[in-house]
Amino acid sequence: MKKALLTLTVLAASIITEAQSIWDRAHLEDVRMSLGSPEYRMAFETLIRQADSLLDAVPLSVMQKEKTPASGDKHDYMSQARYFWPDPASPDGLPYINRDGYSNPEIYRLDRYPLSETAGRVTTLALAYFFTGDEKYSGKAVEFLKVWFLDEKTRMNPSLEYAQMVPGHNGGKGRQYGILDTYSFVEMLDAVCLLEGSAAFRSDDSEALKKWFSELLEWICTSEQGMAEAATANNHGTAYDAQVIAFALYSGREDIARRIIEEFPEKRIFTQIAPDGSQPAELSRTRSYHYSQYNLAHFIDIFLMSAKLGYDIDGSTSDDGRNFHNALGFLIPYISEDGRERWPYEQIDGFEEVSQNLCRDLYKTAMYISPEKAEYLSVFNRYGRVEPSDRFFLLF
Structure with a gap:
């Protein structure tokens, strides 16, 4: 018997269509009314400076990359696996070999x-448009948006067939892990709704x-790479679910979003968390601390989107006690100043950055998902650091 598996309320489709997925629209509107307050002023001013700096920026396109995918079509998105490097034992370095945790700078030369x-x-x-109303x-x-997604001469084809390819492997075709490459679109689509x-x-x-996103969603759900990623039992599988939900909600495929959400406890929570x-x-x-936090951050995105559907x-x-809050509880003790020394697993870099990301996860969980978890706010208030210029509180 699974406890507290699903609680569902029926929401009007029109409300769902207009709702933000990760962000809370009511919070954004409250912030817009209070931009001059000390809590928001510096972050807002920083946001506007950043937006102003983009007004003369040249749009980016998949057509600008240095290499052409194996398809021969530069419209196809192409990226290289982060942790793969030339094999020093091979005259031409091929095929590349894995060095987990060590990023190859070649990844910056593609899409x-x-x-x-x-x-x-x-x-x-x-x-910037939402907060000011300025059409510029x-x-x-x-x-x-038009250059990257829509214009025939510059658009990205809606697939990830050549994402996270490894030189010397599989004829230049990508891998299932490339599905992660489009995770930044999840938050971007919240922003698009503001337009x-x-x-x-x-x-x-x-x-x-x-x-376009409906076509990408179809590719993710039906391609060999997408189906393989869906079956992955770690942060990749969670990120797959989060993207499918976000892209489905944006493109009007609520049925797909609901299916993923309803399967989520059994498929992800109970299988990934001990x-x-x-x-x-x-x-x-x-980078065990990082990936433990990173996976839970995807959980939180899914919980936020799920709430919009009730x-x-x-x-x-x-039955044996596997749940999301236990997973947060497993990590919380290591946020403290001596956490790095006490963490009993490998984490080759970035421990403090992960702790700060975890603090923000706790804040979002307490404010928008589980308001009864006041202890999460206590941890955030003690250890979390948000600079006045940071947009975090504008969004959450």
């Missing part, structure tokens, strides 16, 4: 970082972008 940069630019500009920001955001109603983002642009709260698949990595699944618990 992954232009993609995430485009998503970040659109997000910044859409927020929406116009530039739409320009970036609805602007003069720059016409209804035909909106419909074309929804069609009764003691550990995540064995993540603890085996060279689901309450964060408290889902298996």
Whole structure:
């Protein structure tokens, strides 16, 4: 007998369609009314400076990459696996070999970082438009969207067939792990929703972008790589679910989003989290603290999106005690100043950064998912550090 598996309330489809998925629209509107307050002023001013710096930026496109995918079509997205390096024992370095945890700088020469940069630019500009109403920001955001997604000469084809390819392997075809490359689109689509109603983002642009994401969703759900990623029992599988839910909600496929959400406790929570709260698949990595937190951050995104459809699944618990909050509890003791020394698993770098990300996860969970968890706010207030210029509180 599974406890607290699903609580479902029926929401009107029109409300769901207009709702943000990760962000809370009511919070954003409250912030907009209080931008001059000490809590938000510096973050807002920083956001506007960032948006202003983008007004003259040249749009990025998949057509700008140095190499062409094995398909021969530069419109196909292409990225290289992060942790693979030339084999020193091979004259030409091929096939590349894995060095887990060590990033190869070659990854910056293809499409992954232009993609995430485009998503970040659109997000910044859409927020600036929402908070100011100034169409110069929406116009530039739409320009970036059109170049990356819609214009026939520059658009990315809606697939990830050549994502995270490994030189010398599989004829240049990508791997299932490339599904992760588009995770930045999850937050970007929240930002795109803020552009609805602007003069720059016409209804035909909106419909074309929804069609593009519907096609990407179809590829993710039916391709060999996508189905393999769906079967992955670690943070990759969780990220797959989060993207499918976000892309389905944006493109009007609520049925797909509901299916993923309803399967989530059994498929992800109860299989990835041990009764003691550990995540064995993540603890085996060279950056075990990072991947443990990273996976739970995806859980939180899914819980936030699920709530928009009336689901309450964060408290889902298996018969032997596997649940999300135990997983947070497993990590919380290591946020403290001596956490790095006490963490009993491998973490080759970035321990403090992970702790700060975890603090933000605790804040979001307490504020928007499990308000009864006041202890999460206590940990955040003690250890969390958010600079006044950081946009975190603008969003959450």
